Every structure is written in structure tokens, then in C-alpha cells.
Amino acid sequence: MHCIEDSVHLDASQARVWKWLVHLVDGYADWHPSHVSAEWIVGPPNRVGSVMRAVERLGDREEDLIFELTEIDPPSHFGYRIGRSIGLLLPRGSFDVQSDDAGGCWFTARIWYRFGRLTEKVLGERLSILRSHLEEEGENLKRLVEAA
Secondary structure, three states, X not given: OEEEEEEEEEOOOHHHHHHHHHOHHHHHHHHOOOEEEEEEEXXXXXXXXXXXXXXXXXXXXXXXXXXXXXXXXOOOEEEXXXXXXXXXXXXXXEEEEEEXXXXXXXXXXXXXXXOOHHHHHHHHHHHHHHHHHHHHHHHXXXXXXXXX
């Protein structure tokens, strides 16, 4: 299993970033221009076992995505499983928020993927789009929470 990872330093407290993340569906469309919508469809928000549905435009495709929360450790960690057929190649992801000594924090997003050599050749462009998307989300989150 391989991992795409992106970290960004935020001049905001861990508590402020966590507060934004637990209200993710409210700010989902603001987080990235390709985010269309998000809603909790199973269970209460931010509970292990709860499911969020999100619609995103990734490259030339609109993706209808399902994310099931598998881990939550406030105020520092969300783990999730990705559903539907895309979950076969991208089974899980996580968000981590770690305080630093200067009053800011680091936000790290990870997505694990199962690409062999053939799959990586065929889907390499999609992987590149996903990597860029993760980086852009980090920079946009920085802008959003630092402006709050």
C-alpha cells in the first residue's frame, strides 16, 4: 500500500483547526473549488461509523464519494474509509492536526492507495490530480482558518 501525504503549517491553534474540521460539511464548498457538496447521510456528524457523502470534480469527472469515519481522536485525528468502487484503489485516508511550540499547528492529510505498476500507468494521471488536490486543500485550509 502506498500513501499520498501533504502537510501544511497553519498560523492557527489546533483547537481552531479542529473546530473547522468538525464542521466540514458547512465549509466543504469553500475548502476547494472542485468541492460541490457534502452531507452526513448515516449517523450523527463526527462519530465512528457515521458516513458522509461528498461530490467533487476531480479532473474531468464528477465523483460521488462516500467516507465512513473509522477513527476520531479529538482534537488531533480523523481516520476514514472510502466507499464505493473507488475504495478498492483508495481504501482509506486521514487528517491529523498537531500543535507546534509557537501556537500554530501542522495539518497533514493522507490517502492510501493500492496501485500496482499496471494500474499506476493507466491511472497515473488520476493519481497526479489527487496529489495536487490534496496540496490545494492544505493551502486553502490555511487561508480559511487563518482568516477566521
